[in-house]
Amino acid sequence: MKNPITPADLAKYTAYHEADAVRQAMTSVFAKTNMNDMAFVTKKAKTMQFFFNHDIKTMGATNQQGSGRCWLFAATNVLREIIAKKLNVENFELSQSYLAFWDKFERVNYYIESIIDTAGEAYNSRLVDNIVATGVHDGGQWDMFVNIVKKYGILPKVCYPETAQSSGTGNLNKHINLYLRAKTPLLRKYANEGDTAALDALRTEMLEKVYSFLCACYDVPPTEFDFEYQDKDKKVIVEKGLTPLSFFEKYIGDYLDDYVSIIHAPTEDKPFGRTYTVKFLGNVVGGGKVLYLNVPMDDFKKMVIDQIKDGEIVWFGSDCGKYNDGSKACWDIEQYNEAAVTGLDIGMTKEDMLNYHVSQMNHAMCLTGVNIDEETGRSNRWKIENSWGTGGAHAGYHMASDAWFDYYVYQAVVNKKYLGGYAAALEGDPIELEPWDPMGSLAD
Secondary structure, X not given: OOOOOOHHHHHHHHHHHHOOHHHHHHHXXXXXXXXXHHOEOHHHHOOOOOOOOEEXXXXXXXXXXXXXXXXXXXXXXXXXXXXXXXXXXOOOOEOHXXXXXXXXXXXXXXXXXXXXXXXXXXXXXXXXXXXXXXOOOXXXXXXXXXXXXXXXXXXXXXXXXXXXXXXXOHHHHHHHHHHHHHHHHHHHHHHXXXXXXXXXXXXXXXXXXXXXXXXXXXXXXXXXXXXXXXXXXXXEEEEEXXXXXXXXXXXXXXXXXXXXXXXXXOOOOOOOOOEEEEOOOOXXXXXXXXXXXXXXXXXXXXXXXXXXXXXXXXEEEEOOOOOEEOOOOEEOHHHEOHHHHHOOOOXXXXXXXXXXXOOOOOEEEEEEEEEXXXXXXXXXXXXXXXXXXXXXXXXXXXEEEHHHHHHHEEEEEEEHHHOHHHHHHHHOOOEEEOOOOHHXXXXX
């Protein structure tokens, strides 16, 4: 390090600031005004209208409340449209709490296995640190959802409703992770000593205690239930003696087998047309891997649009923290001009944003519509079903500009029939990414 800041440098920087009339004027404005509001571009905002020439009618927006279960809400929102049509009902929700219960329980076992598998690593290695720091939390991936529903099934929300802890998971997660970290040194010790009897006893103890704690927080998951509902014709129907797996098999069947996650990750280490997985990213020991197929954005959009045109909504993952106008329920990179306010140029490519930890997927929602420009044949805005409740400008629905989609949408789940020539890539073994790769981020 050869260049310390000197008094002469400071004098020069002060002179630069004093000569900047815009920054001088902004001093008073910054003192009393929200910076995001100052950067808002009214002219651009007027061009984003909430209508779409390809629009799928869906049920009302759901609410994940004080939890990070967006991936489960988005996934069950996909399935509930299928089930509601079969039931002939106007409104319907699956129990997200039921899936969250089993996801957390299975993830404790996944954590135990991960700690045992890495017991030979230094306790402060990047790998062990990543596993311990990640622990058990609310976020997840599409393939993790598939693992849970295939093993444990699904059931209507009325049969396993929310509790205070399922809707606000901060303390629940804190206590589970404190417990896991307290037992991590013992797991590593017994694994390194080859003491399988002690390991088995500790695993059983940990799973028993966490299961009991989860039952207290969520209630005991039902193994059998009756489902009573009223259809659109006002007919009351009762289905008796259902199990979560029989309900899943009856109303969903092998539907999930036809779907795959596509991603747009334009980084040098991830060539397009290849599949990827992430080490130590999962929830069910023995379950399917998280799998991604990386494709260029034009192909990514075409697959998504084709599915929407066929009347089917799309689970997708994005960085929802960028360029969001909450009052208009709109994501658009052109509706904010931050550089004009701050004087700081922050423009980056999507590749650089991924490589330097500026952006990654952090929220899952459903795409339910798209507007196609008739002259160019290209999309210009998208309709989004969120899980933040029914408030806001469009009763819980949002929109996004096509430019925002290009930069901040990373993943979508589409039927394999839309893959075209990319389908062949699913036959090969996926490339393994490190746990800290940006594609290892979880929607929460």
